[in-house]
Amino acid sequence: MEGTSIPVFFFTLLFLLLSSDCASLHNLSANQAIKDGETIVSDGEMFELGFFSPGRSTNRYVGIWYKKISTQTVVWVANRETPITDTSGMFKVSREGNLLVTGGGDAVIWSSNSTLSARNLNPVVQLLDTGNLVLWDESSTKENPVWQSFDYPSDNLLPGIKFGKDLVTGRERYLTSWKSPDDPSIGLYSDRVDTNGYPQLIGWRGQVMLSRLGPWNGLGFSGFPSDIPNPFYSVEFVINEKEIYHKFELTSTVVQRVFLTWDGKTLHMHWLERTQEWAVYQDMAVDGCGRFALCGPYGMCSSLKHPPCSCMEGFEPRHLKQWKVSDWSSGCRPKKPFNCGIGDGFQKFKGVKLPDTGRSWYNVSMTLAECEVACRRKCSCTAYTNLDIRKGGSGCLLWFEALMDIREYETGQDLYVRVAASELKDYMVYNRRQGVLIIILPISLALLLLSALAYAHRIRKKTPLKKGQGNRESGLDKKNSSMQMEHLDDLPFFSLYKVAAATDNFSSSNKIGEGGFGPVYKGVLEDGREVAVKRLSETSQQGFDEFKNEAVCIAKLQHRNLVKLLGYCINDNEMMLIYEYMANKSLDSFLFDEGRSSMLDWPQRFRIIHGTARGILYLHQDSRLQIIHRDLKAANILLDSDMNPKISDFGLARKFVGNDTSDKTKKVVGTYGYISPEYAVHGRFSIKSDVFSFGVLVLEIVSGMKNREFSHEDHRDNLLGHAWRLYKEDKSMELISESIRTSCVIPEVLRSIHVALLCVQHHAEDRPTMLSVVLMLVSDSALPPPKQPAFFTEENSRELDPVSSVDEYMITLLYAR
Template sequence: MGHEILYRVGSWNGLRWTGTTQLKPNPVYTYEFVSNEKEVFYTFDIRNRSVPSRMVVSPSGDVQRFTWIDRIKSWSSFTAGQLDRCENYDLCGSYASCNISKYPDACKCLKGFTPKSPGEWEILNWTEGCVRRASLNCNHSDGFLKHEAVKLPDTSNSWVDNNISFAKCEKLCLNNCSCTAYANSDVREGGTRGCLLWFSDLLDIRELAANGQDLYVRVAASELEQLSEKKRVIIIVTCVVSAMGVLVLGWIIFICKRKLRIQGKMDNSRDINDNNEESKTDEMELLIYDLNTIANATDNFADKNKLGEGGFGPVYKGTLMEGQEIAIKRLSKCSGQGIDEFKNEVILIAKLQHRNLVRLLGCCTQRDERMLIYEYMPNKSLDYFIFDKTRRELLDWSKRVEIIGGIARGLLYLHQDSRLRIIHRDLKASNVLLDNEMNPKISDFGLAKTFRGDQTKGETKRVVGTYGYMSPEYAIDGVFSIKSDIFSFGVLVLEMVSGKRNRGFSHADHNHNLLGHAWKLWNEERAVELIDQQLDYSSSSSEILRCIHVGLLCVQQGPEDRPNMSTVVLMLGGEGSLPQPRQPGFFTERNLTEPEITINEITISLLEPR
């Protein structure tokens, strides 16, 4: 069956493994590394033998050390080998380093190198690594670029001599055409002795905040010349600035300060909020899952674990070895969506945190796979209940109004309270998932768009979304804004009240869709007839009619007439009077023998993801 390396602690440098910051004196155990002509081994000993301790390797390859806590009668994790995704072996490929603080763009090529497959790097698949910008000459014109504070590369194809002077290391590497890098093999006593040479591609490098080592990577002379030229430019600029004198420099500082003060007055409040939001998102963890782990969790994507399928591809339920249940959305080879939507969702939703947004746990980009891993929602999606005659009986009015309120708060966060203004563009019943307590969570951000600053709307020639939920201005002209999402929300509210789909709705007396039917009943003061007949609404009729009223305000033809989400939340929770709605979009009666609208490149979801 072969083997696969999952995790590497790094080479021994006389004091510690170069890839771990945890190996230091502690009250639980001692450790020792022995390397000589006869043997190489690592050993540890428990300081207090009355305290049981054990090391565990899980089936997925995770390494942890546990100690027994007698007070709570339980094993407690003391250390873990793999603390973050940069610990995954060779995550970034050859000649690249991993920096966990820069996630999702965790990987970058070493100086003098460029991505081998730029398109794959764009979708966060770094496995092919980097290649040299300029070929080596295999002579003394080559040189070395220093990379500070890193976990040294895999030493499977390396050579070490702890007895020679480190000063000779550079020359030894330069005299061998196959040598790609060198480093100090023993950092004790100032690192004056010991030489470590590499003779193959450099793999599994990561940047460390502490306890890293310096690595010297061989590059062509042209790369050294470029670096020298940059340094010369910096020196020249520094000298020019110095020669300008205190007066001129003071004038520059005055202008800069004045500009900053003006900008600060304009953006102070927004910057404070942005900084607070940024500090939260930087702390988030997004895991890179191994393909074998996902295959095992889903019984190799067995049909019995398939939850549904949408425009992106099939969705599976999975159970990890530790018992955690997950949902896996797998990009289909024939999907109308693709790598852009995949990247969009990974980058966007990883930075969002709200109780009414589904949580993205990680992704998998091994081989040709593109998969997104979410928290599992045991009650599937809203359409599973609301459009089923039997299951929607489980949603009484109090639960329905809670779900409507949760969706509204989630949208308010996207439109107003998140660091960026986010337009979902595909809000619908199947994209609202329900947790074990039936709390709603908005999902599927593959088609979402972000706005910055004062931007309020955008345009596209590629209209994507789902029939029945798209606003008129978006479906016909490709114009989208927060008011596009408001329209979709209004459709969802009317569907929740009636238990009927907007698209596909039929009535014996007319050919309107659900929106037209609701508008007709409203004008005839018969709105109560829209309410789901399976609801006991005798004590809640006024609240339900208010929801119908808000729904009609949200689906008005003109986007300028629709309320924003903060107003919607207030209207749903208030008791005051509301403005009269105007005619909804797509009110004209349909010719049921012809398509409702014709749109190029539209995404239509048939069997929806759960």
């Protein structure tokens, strides 16, 4: 039975293929051909194969493109190097099982160079709905066709392609760019899986390495933002004795691909059905530190520092003069030479992209302790770490040359680097001559320090505090050590003199707003830059902790939809944050102002919704510091001169690590009307708390009304309840603000309302993530029905005021900004 199963399967398949309407051209059998102008279409009509001319070229090529997508997106080309100059071309399969592209006079332009295992096996070529062009015969199976285009990708990595190397056959599957948008011949750039050492993904320009995704660590590629798991695709990375490859598979109906552009950018693309265009889902370059080995050997790159390169701890610039002129290619060298054995140790570096693994060694079964022992035994071993970071870590990865292409990365791995023992933070050598001295010195210094502290305390008790400054001064006394702990050295410091000069000595005419933090002033720096200065007021309920929290959080964040912090100022009792100036102030100044609301038409409002969603997604998932904002509201969405939204006010934000995306507090902070029920009642906050606030914000943007101040003559529902009532009655259009009725795109508005109602559902687990929100806003896929929102009526909200489960219940006042 087993010997006959393959032929029976094949003949059944062949009968179904050949019995279909010839005009549909779903397949070709031996000696059949299609001419220029005819096509082969996959069964589900997802992909199409035929002749095409790229861009402004008149040359003809055989390629595969998406059929269901309006813009012709070519994902594979057969005769890349040998175009046909007229329309005489034909595509066919020979009886020997060879795919051929021929030109005038039947001259062979391109061949698949495939042959059947035996004669008379009736070859059939078929285009699958995955975009894979497959050649079958009677002896082949689904897993092992005679030939397939997935083994020879062009500039597109489609779901299902094994991107890597077959170690048995030696076949390598990699991407190569087009020469130009008009010429699909092989260009300058390529993306490959480097199988030397521990496998990693490398971007090349000819023979020069341009970029590198760090090695696979079990969850993603080291040094690249991971969004796994997600509702759209899954990722697989396989290393065994037969093959090494990376593959992604779609898990939903979305259309995605990875595309190497003709000018060398590797982009993860996502098709937006609503706008009929491709959008960049991820850029593999990440940021300026994406360039390979920018900082040289033992150099550390950080996109948040200027300049971005610095030497790793225990190392110094090899050529200081070159570093002073921003030439970091020579890298760094150890401050003290290695002395293999007792004179060396390993310095732990937290949160880094792992170095180039081209010359590394690995073992999947060793523990981290065994890995350290293995590295110590070999004097040429320069660093070690775990191979897989899941479940506490496993496996061993060793480096044996200078460490290249390292960068700071908040969610990166720990790396243990060999340094001279004297360079270790906790270094202490015990020997006969130095042991006593090294023990006595710290004790003496400690006693001296305690004496100094006691003396300072006595003097301070004798010195009377000025009226009204006691609490503020004690708060500022602790700031210096706190600031140092949080590495605020990366953030530019502004002197009080410069800030006062920029704001005309904090003139009332320069005051542009007032918030929970204090007054906000407009200023102009010496270089002409306009800035906004937030000055902590003495009556503010916020204080040093909120100041430090905002400075530390936002200093490490960079996104087009987050306000940019330019620096800070601390001088005695003065604490100020200096931001880029937002010409159009805050969103609430437009939304809730009858005169100015008409200045925001629907396209602008939708861009604000989408931009804000992208900013929150960055905070939750893609930033170095994963952050829950906790105070998202219209007053905290600032608008630049082009009406682009910028999320601001991070004083109440909280950081989280990895999957710990929730926490509990006894101090509930935020703004009534935007706080989720689980946070208000039980003090539990999570990324879903921000999702709830975003949902409220969207409903306010659509309606032009405040949630907390909403009223209706027919019922006592708040804005959420009113929107829910209209949705259930299929009357959501009645929610739309009068000022946008003439400019609104009805499907976009209705979809925005629907997504908002999904965001404000009562139970946190029912609310979508921000990644799902972003994609739901721009796609046309079916949305799940929302459940009843939290705080359905104003009475429900008021009933929560006397909170017994929260010891302290503090809500920040809603100020105009």
